[in-house]
Amino acid sequence: MKPIVAVVGRPNVGKSTLFNKLAGKRVSIVKDTPGVTRDRIYADAEWLTHSFRIVDTGGIEPKTDDILLKYMRSQAELAIETADVIIFVTDAKAGMTDADAEVGNMLRRSKKPVVVAVNKLDHMVDISPIYEFYELGLGDPMPISAEQGQGIGDMLDEVVKYFPEEAEGEDEDEELLKVAVIGKPNAGKSSLINKLLGEDRVIVSDIAGTTRDAIDTKVKFEDKEYIFIDTAGIRRHSRVNEEIERFSVIRAVSAVERADVAIVMIDATEGVTEQDAKIAGIAHDNGKAVIVAINKWDAVEKDDKTIYRFSEQVDQVLSFMPYAQKIFISAKTGQRVTKIFETVDMVAENHTKRVATGVLNDVLYEAMAMNQPPSDKGRRLKIYYMTQIGVKPPTFVIFVNDKELMHYSYTRYLENRLRENFGFACTPLKFIIRERGVLEERF
Secondary structure: OOOEEEEEOOOOOOHHHHHHHHHHHHHHHHOOOOOOOOOOOEEEEEEOOEEEEEEEOOOOOOOOHHHHHHHHHHHHHHHHHHOOEEEEEEEOOOOOOHHHHHHHHHHHHHOOOEEEEEEOOHHHOOOHHHHHHHHHOOOOOEEOEOOOOEOHHHHHHHHHOOOOOOOOOOHHHOOOEEEEEEEOOOOOHHHHHHHHOOOOOEEEEEEOOOOOOOEEEEEEEOOEEEEEEEOOOOOOOOOOHHHHHHHHHHHHHHHHHHOOEEEEEEEOOOOOOHHHHHHHHHHHHOOOEEEEEEEOHHHOOOOOOHHHHHHHHHHHHOOOOOOOEEEEOEOOOOEOOOHHHHHHHHHHHHHOOOOOHHHHHHHHHHHHHHOOOOEEOOEEOOEEEEEEEEOOOOEEEEEEOOHHHOOHHHHHHHHHHHHHHHOOOOOOOEEEEEEOOHHHHOO
């Protein structure tokens, strides 16, 4: 698992500038998925031999000092719970403020590793402004200029010292199916896992998660073991809901990366929201098999068309992942909860399914006969053949004469033909379009 580094600090100290400098071009990892609008709050970064995830805790511009202090506290609390290391960004030009001091006290009491970055020391000519920040009691302040990119290497040298070592004993569970349960706070993630660990299930063992924000639990059902990754656990206190939901995205990213199957929990009493789409989009972007579990179905007033209306709403909001399997459950009453195991097994099988090249191309040629490849300005797309090169998700290479002629809609058409012929329920399919060389094309 990649360590999580949270960037904390009051507005206008240069958090976003530092975030962008650390993320560099890798910020593109949060590009929009069709149908999903995603805040740019996290990105992958690297330093020397270390890979980590950088999290920007900014986003609210307070208008008064009282709100500033309240917001800074909520920011720091979220960072304490979520991150492996915290970069506390301060402003050399403004000096240490009451807000800095208060957050510094919280961070010091938390025992969480903190690196104080004193920003806006342009050109690093005079670093004397860093000395007052020793009062925070958080170790040696690091002078940086996020704008100029100076001092950042020394700061990162200090950050990576605190990265946790790889957890021991992970290899022994490598063969078990890993299922990430993701969703908004209070969607019922923990309730579902507790129900799965009910009277007909046996807890084999509880394993400390490889990050502080997730717990791995072994579950045994009908002689088969699974690992469920629970991403719940943010304590609410008096925090701003928007910040809690921002961090639920970060938790989901970390859990999904380790999982084979993602269960996206949706609260039926609230309907499908944009935040649900953001979280589901993480599983989609990472090529995971997906089950959409509509929870609290027992609390919804129903008529004979309720399930169809809700299904249509799910399809509309999650239009970028029409392959996802829907299941209506109640974690509280146990309604259809055991069906999750059967569904997980089915989607995991599809996620690792392979199709022989000969059979694959029989379907390809039949599809082209039914719907001719597109043309543009007199030049027609030629598709020579297709082969599968990987699983998790199933990945296919299509060889063509001109990649520019391979329109998205025709790729989607071929995807639908593959699903009709081979199933692939609940898993995304990945297509790589490659051109054959001119000499190859003649033969």
